Amino acid sequence: xxxxxxxxFLINGIALGSLYxxxxxxxxxxxxxxxxxxxxxxxxxxxxxxxxxxxxxxYNLPWYISFPIAAIITVxxxxxxxxxxxxxxxxxxxxxxxxxxxxSFLLQNLFVVVFTPRSKPFPHPALLDQVINMGDVALPVxxxxxxxxSGLLFLLLSYIVTKTDIGRAMRAVxxxxxxxxxxxxxxxRIISFAFILSTSFAAVGAFMYCSKFPYVDAFxxxxxxxxxxxxxxxxxxxxxxxxxxxxFILGLGEIMLVAFFPELTSFRDIFAYLxxxxxxxxxxxxxxxxxxxxxxx
Amino acid sequence: MKFKVDRKTILTLAAAALLLGLSFLAENYLDDFxxxxxxxxxxxxxxxxxxxxxxxFTGQFSLAHAGLAAIGAYxxxxxxxxxxxxxxxxxxxxxxxxxxxLQLPFFPSLIIGGLLAAVVGYLxxxxxxxxxxxxxxxxTFGFSEVIRLLLVNLPMVCNGAMGLKGIPQxxxxxxxxxxxxxxxxxxxxxxxxxxxxxxxxxxxDEIAAEAMGVYLFRHKMLAFxxxxxxxxxxxxxxxxxxxxxxxxxxxxxxxxxxxxxAVLGGVQSLTxxxxxxxxxxxxxxxLRSVEAPRTIxxxxxxxxxxxxxxxxxxxxxxxxxxxxxxxxxxxxxxWEKIGLxxxxxxKRTEGAENREHS
Numbered sequence: 001x002x003x004x005x006x007x008x009f010l011i012n013g014i015a016l017g018s019l020y021x022x023x024x025x026x027x028x029x030x031x032x033x034x035x036x037x038x039x040x041x042x043x044x045x046x047x048x049x050x051x052x053x054x055x056x057x058x059y060n061l062p063w064y065i066s067f068p069i070a071a072i073i074t075v076x077x078x079x080x081x082x083x084x085x086x087x088x089x090x091x092x093x094x095x096x097x098x099x100x101x102x103x104s105f106l107l108q109n110l111f112v113v114v115f116t117p118r119s120k121p122f123p124h125p126a127l128l129d130q131v132i133n134m135g136d137v138a139l140p141v142x143x144x145x146x147x148x149x150s151g152l153l154f155l156l157l158s159y160i161v162t163k164t165d166i167g168r169a170m171r172a173v174x175x176x177x178x179x180x181x182x183x184x185x186x187x188x189r190i191i192s193f194a195f196i197l198s199t200s201f202a203a204v205g206a207f208m209y210c211s212k213f214p215y216v217d218a219f220x221x222x223x224x225x226x227x228x229x230x231x232x233x234x235x236x237x238x239x240x241x242x243x244x245x246x247x248f249i250l251g252l253g254e255i256m257l258v259a260f261f262p263e264l265t266s267f268r269d270i271f272a273y274l275x276x277x278x279x280x281x282x283x284x285x286x287x288x289x290x291x292x293x294x295x296x297x
Numbered sequence: 298m299k300f301k302v303d304r305k306t307i308l309t310l311a312a313a314a315l316l317l318g319l320s321f322l323a324e325n326y327l328d329d330f331x332x333x334x335x336x337x338x339x340x341x342x343x344x345x346x347x348x349x350x351x352x353x354f355t356g357q358f359s360l361a362h363a364g365l366a367a368i369g370a371y372x373x374x375x376x377x378x379x380x381x382x383x384x385x386x387x388x389x390x391x392x393x394x395x396x397x398x399l400q401l402p403f404f405p406s407l408i409i410g411g412l413l414a415a416v417v418g419y420l421x422x423x424x425x426x427x428x429x430x431x432x433x434x435x436x437t438f439g440f441s442e443v444i445r446l447l448l449v450n451l452p453m454v455c456n457g458a459m460g461l462k463g464i465p466q467x468x469x470x471x472x473x474x475x476x477x478x479x480x481x482x483x484x485x486x487x488x489x490x491x492x493x494x495x496x497x498x499x500x501x502d503e504i505a506a507e508a509m510g511v512y513l514f515r516h517k518m519l520a521f522x523x524x525x526x527x528x529x530x531x532x533x534x535x536x537x538x539x540x541x542x543x544x545x546x547x548x549x550x551x552x553x554x555x556x557x558x559a560v561l562g563g564v565q566s567l568t569x570x571x572x573x574x575x576x577x578x579x580x581x582x583x584l585r586s587v588e589a590p591r592t593i594x595x596x597x598x599x600x601x602x603x604x605x606x607x608x609x610x611x612x613x614x615x616x617x618x619x620x621x622x623x624x625x626x627x628x629x630x631x632w633e634k635i636g637l638x639x640x641x642x643x644k645r646t647e648g649a650e651n652r653e654h655s
Contacts, residue, residue, distance in 0.1 A: 085614060102613045108606070112603030117603060276435065
């Protein structure tokens with residue numbers, strides 16, 4: 001493999017890693033605050049992508065109007081799901097998980113029934129399709145955009161979490177729910193805020209992901225959702241830097257596997273699952289060794 | 298254990314014999330569609346009571362069932378297909394050695410399928426059952442998906458994504474109903490034994506169970522391996538009834554369907570599982586006809602794909618939100634209740650031994 005090809009793979013890997021990191025954050029925020037594995041996160045991702053596509057194809061909106069509308073609907077949907085389906089089950093772990101899987105299947109098939117089961121092209125700004133050539137290295141603009149957008153969002157998130165009151169309250173809730181309540185934190189407000197953050201990250205992630213892989217259907221969210229989830233577990237679920245690092249390593253690793261062992265390409269999902277299993281068995285805290293919140297008896 | 302030949306035992310045996318007799322009659326007099334429904338009902342009963350055992354009675358939420366069913370299904374498919382048929386259908390890569398020459402009759406293949414699923418269940422459970430809650434269910438889910446992806450990616454073992462077709466169909470309705478009754482009987486005997494009391498103890502409070510001297514790991518493993526065996530048998534029958542297997546059948550949705558049935562019936566009730574399996578089978582077939590496009594009185598109705606899953610997902614969500622007890626809660630069918638009902642006595646006899654039949 002020559003250097004320019006390697007650099008190309010590296011850039012691709014960094015872009016995919018940033019995408020996974022962006023989506024992983026959604027899982028980790030919810031898990032940190034509510035202690036719920038929000039399996040339906042991939043479906044929020046799908047909803048954002050699908051509605052953006054629908055707005056452009058059906059109503060001829062430009063993408064920069066369609067996407068914000070889709071993102072707002074996704075966030076509202078996230079809040080609705082939290083209120084209707086997750087809040088009543090908050091104290092019951094297994095039931096909450098069954099609820100989350102149900103929401104996931106429900107959203108997928110709702111979109112199949114209401115819209116269409118067919119896959120459609122994702123309308124994205126034409127600028128992102130361009131390729132910059134620097135010597136032998138071809139640099140797709142979409143990859144640069146992904147890295148820039150996710151970088152900005154990571155900075156924004158770390159500002160929110162470390163510097164603002166609501167971020168401090170979020171960290172408090174994820175450390176100790178009861179104690180934070182005694183200190184005057186309203187957990188429902190914090191949890192709603194966590195869902196807003198999580199779904200808006202999913203929406204941006206969906207836009208960037210679908211600009212890179214430009215087809216959308218009702219099951220678009222499944223694979224990136226799972227990969228991002230594995231990334232979140234790798235980094236230590238519940239930890240925001242963990243999710244970033246885990247998602248990033250998983251995306252980069254996936255591209256590098258394809259680059260160096262092309263014959264193993266079809267096995268990459270198996271490797272992802274094996275990583276998930278091995279981490280949970282031998283280092284459930286992930287790379288950052290996050291301690292699970294202790295259950296009060 | 299000494300068998301008491303009392304009225305209940307006689308009634309249970311009579312009912313079982315009656316059901317078997319009826320299934321022979323049904324096989325001869327009902328049409329294909331109705332037989333298919335009854336077959337699927339029997340298969341789902343086997344899978345659901347297996348899930349009841351591990352989740353309802355032992356409290357370990359496992360999502361590995363789709364993968365374990367795949368093991369049973371593929372074993373039966375590969376062992377019952379003739380070597381020539383295998384050579385013909387493997388057109389991505391020729392089958393590797395033991396698979397290319399082996400052929401067994403149906404029933405031994407089915408048992409081997411169940412045993413292999415149990416062995417795989419043991420290998421999955423040995424590391425996974427040391428974990429709790431979220432971790433347990435993610436690890437079992439991961440294993441299930443690894444099994445499915447291996448099926449896709451190992452064309453020399455199981456013909457990859459193409460799946461296997463033309464599996465000779467040997468199973469009959471009496472066989473499936475008989476196996477379903479046997480599974481219910483097995484699980485019922487197990488949960489009523491001292492092992493079963495240990496299972497329930499683990500479900501209620503692991504720490505207390507351990508303090509009382511229950512060997513946690515061994516009991517969880519026992520429940521998981523028996524559950525895997527049953528699901529493997531169910532998968533094997535599934536392959537035989539459908540005549541084809543492919544990896545798509547064993548996507549996580551299959552596990553979800555089993556969970557739906559178990560929750561609908563009440564996770565701690567075998568009777569509930571039996572009823573729910575029937576409800577699920579009928580609903581599933583009715584909705585399937587809505588999904589396919591068709592013509593009624595010359596008007597074309599477009600099919601509505603996805604409606605079936607949408608209906609079941611909404612149903613499970615509503616159940617889990619508003620009716621976590623399901624149809625039966627933790628109640629079981631018993632002759633005493635029937636007797637009481639007929640004698641129009643509405644007093645519950647406390648602590649009556651529940652004997653259940655299928």
